[in-house]
Amino acid sequence: MLIYSSRLKKSLINTSYQLRLIHNSLLNQINPAPPDKILGLTDFYNNDPNPLKVNLTVGIYKDNNGHVSTFPSVLKAQSLVNYNYNQKNHNLAYLPINGNQFYSQNVLNFIWNDSVNGLGQDYLTHDKINFIQTLSGTGAIAITAKFLSKFLSNSIWVPNYSWPNHLNIFKQNGFDDNNIFKYDYYNHEMGEISIENWLNQLKANVPKSKTPQCILLHACCHNPTGVDPTKEQWKTIIDTIYDLKMIPIIDMAYQGLESGNLIDDAYLLRICLSKGDWSNGLYLCQSFAKNMGLYGERVGSLSILTPLKSHSNLKQNIDSQLKPIIRSVYSSPPGYGSHVANQVLSNDDLKMEWFNDVQNMVNRLHSIRVKLYNNLKWDDLINFKQQHGMFYFTRFNQDQVNLLKEKYSIYLTDDGRLSLSGINDSNIDYISQALYDVSKLYSLK
């Protein structure tokens, strides 16, 4: 009895000691972070019981039946890859840190030769491009952020608005809040680019002489606004950025989704190349998520173009510095998707078919814009000179976005961005009516 009660006492002391430890744990200081601005909304959508619900939040292409379908060219590439896997006894070995060498060669050629109409030839011939296969576009931006903040600059200008993950990536990878600036990209009231404000702001605030500052540019199909500068405007923008000795980081997540032509859409790269060498490098973060539909396979790349006259060891030095950065984050990129993309790019017939698939996707996105326009008569829907891509920016305020969600179960991102690919023949009338009703609350159209 006595032994039993002393054991009980000991165990009570232990328990209260443990409770105190848990109570004082530093873990208790962790507050909940806000949900992801885009992917978090899908959870709400999934739990919504309304049979008419529509998810227009995520940038994933869906066909007219509402299905995320694989492009015919990519399906064929997949079956060739699967066949080879079988032949090689399902070899699932790691890729090298900087990725699949065949993929790298083909993507390098596709971007810096095909897409820029040969303007990158000197960089290819003189071996002045550091190229790595990355964990899709996000991985490319994160590695760029880590590399730049470690070696060149931890100040960056990001457009206002931008894909919300941009700020997140730079904040988590070496850029602190005080060194992240937003440039006036978009005039909300007018629904247009505010190029004058943007460039005046840079001229007034970017010091030429000190450490160079980085600037993030969307190559085409600006996310979330869908509004891009014209080519003439881009030339002026690039001239200014060049004069200010800024470091351009080009995010090319939607190549092909503007015009339907993958080559035409690389115009920003061509404009940057015609400017000449970028003394601190030109950084391209590219993704095959949207234009090859390889979303979950995480297939992308980072190219760093260094000056043609840079010293002969520079490429090796940069490669050697990129590797430990990659190794510390994801070690090496995923294999399967890179084999599929490589198959598409290395087979002339499949490559042509892929170009066609992209054009078909864009035709459908255009036709949705036109159908919405026929229902709503909102001019900016079909302002094809400026409005591009998978998204339409409604300019709805938070109340309007909430009403769409609560009354109609139509989900947009909080900034009022609507993914056109979730619209099809069966839901377009329901969506048009809801957009019309909500627009009456407060109209900028």
Ligand SMILES: Cc1ncc(COP(=O)(O)O)c(C=O)c1O
């Ligand atoms: C503007 C922009 N950049 C980059 C990405 C990166 O995409 P991923 O990491 O899927 O290639 C996205 C995806 O939505 C995007 O919209």
